[in-house]
Amino acid sequence: MSKALYELTLHAAWAALQRGDFSAVELTQSLLDRIAQVDGQINAYLTVTAEQALAQATAADACRSRGETAPLLGIPLAVKDVLCTEGVRTTCGSRILEHFIPPYTATAVQRLAAAGMVLLGKTNTDEFAMGSSTENSGYFPTHNPWDLARVPGGSSGGSGAAVAAQMAMAALGSDTGGSVRLPASYCGVVGLKPSYGRVSRYGLVAYGSSLDQIGVLAKDVRDAALLLGVIAGQDPHDSTTMPAPVPAYSQLLSEDVRGLRIGLPDEYFVEGLQPEVNAAVRAAIDVLAGLGAEVVRISLSNTDKALPVYYLVATAEASANLARFDGVRYGFSADSTNILDNYRDSRGQGFGAEVKRRIMLGTYVLSAGYYDAYYLKAQQVRTLIKQDFESAFTQVDVIASPVAPTTAFRLGEKVDDPLAMYLSDLFTIPLNLAGMCGISVPCGFDAQGLPIGLQLMGPHLGEATLLRAAHAYEQATPWHTRWA
Amino acid sequence: MHLTIEEVRHVAELAKLRLSEQELALYAGQLSAILEYAERLQQVETSCVAPTPYVLPLANVWAEDLPEPSLPNALATANAPDHEDGFFRVRAVFEE
Numbered sequence: 001m002s003k004a005l006y007e008l009t010l011h012a013a014w015a016a017l018q019r020g021d022f023s024a025v026e027l028t029q030s031l032l033d034r035i036a037q038v039d040g041q042i043n044a045y046l047t048v049t050a051e052q053a054l055a056q057a058t059a060a061d062a063c064r065s066r067g068e069t070a071p072l073l074g075i076p077l078a079v080k081d082v083l084c085t086e087g088v089r090t091t092c093g094s095r096i097l098e099h100f101i102p103p104y105t106a107t108a109v110q111r112l113a114a115a116g117m118v119l120l121g122k123t124n125t126d127e128f129a130m131g132s133s134t135e136n137s138g139y140f141p142t143h144n145p146w147d148l149a150r151v152p153g154g155s156s157g158g159s160g161a162a163v164a165a166q167m168a169m170a171a172l173g174s175d176t177g178g179s180v181r182l183p184a185s186y187c188g189v190v191g192l193k194p195s196y197g198r199v200s201r202y203g204l205v206a207y208g209s210s211l212d213q214i215g216v217l218a219k220d221v222r223d224a225a226l227l228l229g230v231i232a233g234q235d236p237h238d239s240t241t242m243p244a245p246v247p248a249y250s251q252l253l254s255e256d257v258r259g260l261r262i263g264l265p266d267e268y269f270v271e272g273l274q275p276e277v278n279a280a281v282r283a284a285i286d287v288l289a290g291l292g293a294e295v296v297r298i299s300l301s302n303t304d305k306a307l308p309v310y311y312l313v314a315t316a317e318a319s320a321n322l323a324r325f326d327g328v329r330y331g332f333s334a335d336s337t338n339i340l341d342n343y344r345d346s347r348g349q350g351f352g353a354e355v356k357r358r359i360m361l362g363t364y365v366l367s368a369g370y371y372d373a374y375y376l377k378a379q380q381v382r383t384l385i386k387q388d389f390e391s392a393f394t395q396v397d398v399i400a401s402p403v404a405p406t407t408a409f410r411l412g413e414k415v416d417d418p419l420a421m422y423l424s425d426l427f428t429i430p431l432n433l434a435g436m437c438g439i440s441v442p443c444g445f446d447a448q449g450l451p452i453g454l455q456l457m458g459p460h461l462g463e464a465t466l467l468r469a470a471h472a473y474e475q476a477t478p479w480h481t482r483w484a
Numbered sequence: 485m486h487l488t489i490e491e492v493r494h495v496a497e498l499a500k501l502r503l504s505e506q507e508l509a510l511y512a513g514q515l516s517a518i519l520e521y522a523e524r525l526q527q528v529e530t531s532c533v534a535p536t537p538y539v540l541p542l543a544n545v546w547a548e549d550l551p552e553p554s555l556p557n558a559l560a561t562a563n564a565p566d567h568e569d570g571f572f573r574v575r576a577v578f579e580e
Contacts, residue, residue, distance in 0.1 A: 103559040
């Protein structure tokens, strides 16, 4: 039996479109049919833009028939609903933005559009990207395609589930503390978090501005490399983008990792790690060693401080960023008689529980008398965490670890215990604090058939080497060929 | 570290969040637990460590000061709950 069109990888679909095997309209219709067929159980999308998608696909076919092409011409993609899309509702998973129609498009999305993308819709997320399970969405939770009783991870859980259930050829996500890599791991797809400053954040609704970075969820490493090549680069609208040139990532992929030095941090192989996760990640490292990589034991000694540092720094930044939701310029506005009550009521009613918890924590740590003890201290320890990585990357080229201590947990299992929920991000958070790049690559399944992710981490702007190592591992193993 | 309900009420006012009594009690417990977890940072010696508010070596990114098209007024106010003549309308600021 031949493959349905929605089952193709992005790069295979693009090549087939170029050959004229099928049209962008046929490909888009296949994805839209797939969404209609399975999203009722998964709930990955908040908004599906079917009509616009078919119009964009028609335009892509017309363009191709004139002999023109582009790197993503006619390729249907999904975008996490924290990225602004002009004329298309952007909710951030929050009731406070239920009817918000952005007047402009985020740079990363604009670059995909300029490369010919067909936008299928906007994917579910924990409210304002705050969460590890997508259960904090103000609309509905997303279900894991491998087991509908389990979470897809978060906060880019809609994007992870959409790619895993083959309802998009790939998707954009955002990663502040692991929000691309965790859902990639739980859903068995590739999730790339680029270095801070590699991709413009213009039009990404801000959560923790010193940590946020837009990333991609894809079916394989080649697709992730292709997409990074399109979205990366300096942007006059984001002064924190690096002026460094963008390598042709997808052309630099190879299966040769001979001589590559891979660091194994002691602190990431600890008690509490699900035994099958430990076994799968160690087996993955053996595969890389078998391909000629050199494995080196390293130490990232401040790893155990990363989680508290993150929850002080990220919430402090969030409390400032989310001050913009005032019930005056956009979003939900409560029915109050004076302006102060209107602020209090609009925010109190418009935000969900986790967002209010983080605003409260961030406001507290920035408040008079506590700034030095919490916020300043956290920023100092952040320096030590970053120095751990800088020192490790003088000895090794990439660092390997699990993405998360366990596979996907059950819906409802951690909703009443925020601290237990935060612990799912133990192994992804340090990288955001250091501003470096990382990727989750499928590396096996546990006894219940749930996917396990291998995390590879690279130095700042080290994406080319990171992708090469991930690609070499992926091509040597069968995991990327298995679908939910 | 244990936050009292009154401390939580004060923080909620700083953040301009109207919280119910149940929410105040819930957050008092949960924020206390999270702050207690963060206490482990106090044991780290940082007297000679500079803070990292921002990871990039970039500073003073300059741009030419050129006029560019800006958001049209009608679009800028299109999402406002209440607007009039191109302005945002707010609720009463001064008491009678």
